Amino acid sequence: MDFTLDKKHEMARSLFREFAQNEVKPLAQEIDEEERFPAETIEKMARYGFMGIPIPREYGGQGCDVLTYVMCVEEIAKVCGTTAVALSAHTSLCMDPILTFGTEEQKQKYLPDLASGRKIGAFGLTEPGAGTDAQGQQTKAVLDGDEWVLNGSKCFITNGKVADVYIIIAVTGIVEKRGKKMKEISAFIVEKGTPGFSFGTKEKKMGIRGSSTYELIFEDCRIPKENLLGQKGKGFNIAMHSLDGGRIGIAAQALGLAEGALDLTIAYTKERKQFGRSISQFQNTQFQLADMATRTEAAQLLVYKAARAKDNGPVYTVEAAKAKLFAAETASWVTSKAVQLHGGYGYIREYDVERMMRDAKITEIYEGTSEVQRMVISGALLR
Amino acid sequence: MKIVVCIKQVPDTAGGVKFKPDGTLDRGAMLAIMNPDDKAGLEAALRIKDQNGAEVTVITMGLPKADAVLREALAMGADKGILITDRVLGGADTWATSQTIAAGIRNLDYDLIITGRQAIDGDTAQVGPQIAEHLGIPVISYAQDIKIEGDSVVVQRQFEDRYHVLKAKMPCLITALSELNEPRYMTPGGIWDAVDAQITVWGRNDLKDLDDSNIGLKGSPTKIAKASDKVRKGEGTMFKDLDPDAAAASIADVLSEKHII
Numbered sequence: 065m066d067f068t069l070d071k072k073h074e075m076a077r078s079l080f081r082e083f084a085q086n087e088v089k090p091l092a093q094e095i096d097e098e099e100r101f102p103a104e105t106i107e108k109m110a111r112y113g114f115m116g117i118p119i120p121r122e123y124g125g126q127g128c129d130v131l132t133y134v135m136c137v138e139e140i141a142k143v144c145g146t147t148a149v150a151l152s153a154h155t156s157l158c159m160d161p162i163l164t165f166g167t168e169e170q171k172q173k174y175l176p177d178l179a180s181g182r183k184i185g186a187f188g189l190t191e192p193g194a195g196t197d198a199q200g201q202q203t204k205a206v207l208d209g210d211e212w213v214l215n216g217s218k219c220f221i222t223n224g225k226v227a228d229v230y231i232i233i234a235v236t237g238i239v240e241k242r243g244k245k246m247k248e249i250s251a252f253i254v255e256k257g258t259p260g261f262s263f264g265t266k267e268k269k270m271g272i273r274g275s276s277t278y279e280l281i282f283e284d285c286r287i288p289k290e291n292l293l294g295q296k297g298k299g300f301n302i303a304m305h306s307l308d309g310g311r312i313g314i315a316a317q318a319l320g321l322a323e324g325a326l327d328l329t330i331a332y333t334k335e336r337k338q339f340g341r342s343i344s345q346f347q348n349t350q351f352q353l354a355d356m357a358t359r360t361e362a363a364q365l366l367v368y369k370a371a372r373a374k375d376n377g378p379v380y381t382v383e384a385a386k387a388k389l390f391a392a393e394t395a396s397w398v399t400s401k402a403v404q405l406h407g408g409y410g411y412i413r414e415y416d417v418e419r420m421m422r423d424a425k426i427t428e429i430y431e432g433t434s435e436v437q438r439m440v441i442s443g444a445l446l447r
Numbered sequence: 448m449k450i451v452v453c454i455k456q457v458p459d460t461a462g463g464v465k466f467k468p469d470g471t472l473d474r475g476a477m478l479a480i481m482n483p484d485d486k487a488g489l490e491a492a493l494r495i496k497d498q499n500g501a502e503v504t505v506i507t508m509g510l511p512k513a514d515a516v517l518r519e520a521l522a523m524g525a526d527k528g529i530l531i532t533d534r535v536l537g538g539a540d541t542w543a544t545s546q547t548i549a550a551g552i553r554n555l556d557y558d559l560i561i562t563g564r565q566a567i568d569g570d571t572a573q574v575g576p577q578i579a580e581h582l583g584i585p586v587i588s589y590a591q592d593i594k595i596e597g598d599s600v601v602v603q604r605q606f607e608d609r610y611h612v613l614k615a616k617m618p619c620l621i622t623a624l625s626e627l628n629e630p631r632y633m634t635p636g637g638i639w640d641a642v643d644a645q646i647t648v649w650g651r652n653d654l655k656d657l658d659d660s661n662i663g664l665k666g667s668p669t670k671i672a673k674a675s676d677k678v679r680k681g682e683g684t685m686f687k688d689l690d691p692d693a694a695a696a697s698i699a700d701v702l703s704e705k706h707i708i
Contacts, residue, residue, distance in 0.1 A: 075519075
């Protein structure tokens with residue numbers, strides 16, 4: 065088995081690293097402090113094709129693979145968790161389902177603008193009563209002539225207010241499955257500016273504070289019949305497929321946070337002097353760094369493996385779940401150790417590890433909690 | 448319009464300079480980058496391509512691994528890459544280098560040639576103007592702004608305290624400053640294409656009108672006696688609050704004490 069990257073991925077990584085250092089890092093602290101979406105950074109990313117990395121060229125994308133996209137999320141997350149999740153939600157949760165389940169017309173209509181970054185994408189599944197439990201959906205879509213009429217609300221939506229194109233999951237009826245009445249769930253493409261579609265409260269969060277996290281409200285929101293994504297009644301599958309891909313993106317975000325915190329901690333422990341020597345000379349520090357580096361690299365291997373599995377498709381559910389579970393828990397653990405090794409300074413907002421620790425926590429929660437990932441993994445083991 | 452951009456792979460001095468025991472640069476031990484002035488020259492060519500449409504060819508002379516800077520240029524948007532590499536061309540000074548590159552460019556159609564002002568390893572600023580001389584075309588050096596007007600270029604040539612505006616008919620050669628612009632990044636799709644792209648490789652025998660006495664180490668009039676890392680300068684002495692005569696006298700005293708004058 066060969067673990068070396070080929071020339072394309074090596075060059076792409078150097079590009080993402082340089083871009084992240086020069087363009088993303090300088091704003092990371094400010095957007096966290098001001099809870100402001102980094103629109104100017106996203107615009108620059110769009111200029112260089114970062115908003116459409118794994119999308120085929122025929123739809124205006126870069127025509128690269130999932131691993132390249134994952135490396136982009138990883139390098140950006142090393143310096144800014146917020147910017148990384150904006151890219152991940154846009155790519156994995158909005159463009160990917162359109163690419164996978166959309167009609168040719170839908171792909172032609174939406175993908176070129178999304179892949180070029182002229183428009184931003186988002187995905188609405190979660191509701192106050194339906195997070196992990198997708199059957200708890202309350203948002204309804206009713207066909208009325210040539211239009212679907214949406215009513216309900218979605219919460220905690222990443223890119224909530226800055227997006228232009230939304231994948232919305234809604235209940236379209238009741239069906240009987242194995243004698244049980246179940247909600248029939250479908251997926252839709254909804255554009256910003258559609259009458260009846262508005263925004264609720266902006267969430268005040270612990271981390272990824274620059275991320276635009278909003279409630280979406282649909283009040284008799286009428287969308288064209290042709291905006292149904294995939295088949296009617298297949299919305300749950302579409303949502304789960306999207307989340308499988310999304311989890312690889314979040315795993316890459318978590319991996320980047322761990323790597324970024326580790327790099328900063330190595331540098332800091334070499335500089336920081338206590339008892340007449342740098343704290344990197346204490347064996348406790350050395351062992352902590354060794355554990356942090358080992359877990360981080362293990363996370364990287366799982367994340368890259370999941371990216372490769374998606375490239376080779378079609379099913380990568382378990383690989384994605386394992387990557388997200390381990391990378392997210394590693395990110396939380398490593399960033400927490402990073403703060404500890406920074407001592408009092410690590411608790412001060414001026415130091416990046418403070419933000420990274422807050423940013424890392426969400427990776428264990430969104431796009432399926434760590435508990436859900438364990439359900440997915442064990443479900444496959446015990447099938 | 449056809450533009451040829453000359454680029455060079457140079458050691459990344461940000462990572463520290465390393466020497467071999469014989470005093471020459473240990474290029475293998477240092478990271479390599481595209482020379483910053485050359486990158487600005489490439490960016491200038493790509494902007495002309497964006498605005499006026501042009502075919503941009505990048506050319507470099509160096510070891511086979513210099514192919515990396517050509518691929519970087521392709522990933523930024525250049526159309527073709529040419530690598531001139533041959534053992535007999537090694538050890539070239541600016542004279543032999545400019546002779547060789549000029550011979551390569553004679554194989555091409557071009558309206559405009561852009562080079563960097565100078566490379567951060569040699570710092571001579573000689574190769575660009577020498578290429579123009581060998582090709583018998585006008586040269587405008589130290590460009591801080593380039594505009595295309597019909598069949599001419601209008602260039603702001605930088606001086607310490609002013610700039611000159613010069614107009615030259617194409618074909619001509621311009622040497623670019625890194626201050627000219629902020630070079631664009633590569634794109635991910637550009638990288639994928641660049642890695643798969645065919646780079647044209649020319650050896651000695653592909654270069655015409657080139658005398659053997661003008662190539663490689665043997666054809667180089669310059670002999671490097673010794674190369675060394677930059678010596679850190681001391682703090683220096685400031686002569687403050689003196690009138691010009693007294694200041695000049697003080698400086699003359701110091702120079703005389705050190706047997707400089």
